[in-house]
Amino acid sequence: MEHRIESGADALYMDERDHVATALRDMKAGETVQYRNAEGLRAVTVVDDIPFGHKVAVVAVEEGADVRKYGEVIGRAVVSITVGQHVHVHNIEGIRGRGDLGSKEAAAQ
Template sequence: MIRALLIDEKDNVATAVSDIKAGEVISVKKGSVSKEIKVKEAIAFGHKIALCDLVKGTDIIKYGEVIGRAKKDIKAGEWVHTHNTEDTYVPPK
C-alpha cells in the first residue's frame, strides 16, 4: 500500500497519502529505487515527511522546487511543517 508520494525525483520530502503512525516503516519510490523510512512521529494525511536528514539551513524541496528551508535539524522520518521550516520567499521580521 502506498503511504507517501514523492512528486519529483529531486524532492527531499514526500507527502503522506493517509495518516501514518509513529514507528511505521514506509517505502517511498524514487525513480527505480525504493527507500524505506521509519516514521519518527505521526504524520497526518497531506503533510510532509523528511526522506533524509535535513540540517538547519537545508532547502526543503517538493515538486522539484524549493518551498522553504529547515530552521532546525530535521531527521529522516520526521514531520516537516511550519514548526521546523521557514519561508524562503518572505524575509524574516
Template sequence: MKRAIIVDSNDNTAVVVQNTYREELLKIGDKTLIAAEDIPLGHKIAMDRIAKGEFIIKYGVPIGKALVDIEPGRHVHTQNVEDITEELCRHYEKKYREIGE
C-alpha cells in the same frame, strides 16, 4: 505498510497519502522509511537528514528552509520550516525582469 509519494528526484521530502503514526513503515518509491512521529495525511516527511538552513524541496522546487536539523522520518511542517515566500518572489521577479517578461 503505509505509502508516501515523491514527485521529483530532487525532493528531500515526501507527502504521506494517509495518516501515519510513529514507528510505522512507509514505502516511498524503492525506499522504506520509519516515521519518527505522527504525520497527518497530506503532510511532508523528511526523506533524508535536512540540515538547518538547507532548502526543503517538494515537487522539485524549494518551499522553505529548515529552521533546525530535521532527521529522516520527521514531520516537516511549520514547526521546523522557515517560510521563504518573499525570497522566492524577489528571485522570480528579478529573473523575469532580466529576460524581459
C-alpha cells in the same frame, strides 16, 4: 483496513531533488512507510505522527538548508531535520513572498 495506491506507496515522491514525500494516509510514529523514487520502492521509519497530506523527510536536512518538494524549494530548515520526521511549520520557514529569501544582499539594502 488501509488502502494503498497501486504502486504500494504510502507517500508521494515527485522529484529526485526532493527532501520530503507527501503522506497519502495518516502515519503513526514508529511505522515503516514506503515511497517510490527512481531506484524503486524505498522505506522510511516515521519518527512522528504525520497526518494525511503532510510531509515526511526522506533525507536528513541540515539547519539553514533549503527544503524541496515536487522539485521546488518550499522553505528553509530552522532546525536540523532527521529522516522520518514530520516536516511542517515547526521545523521549516517559508521563504516565498518574503522578498529577501534570507540573502545577505537583501539585508544590505
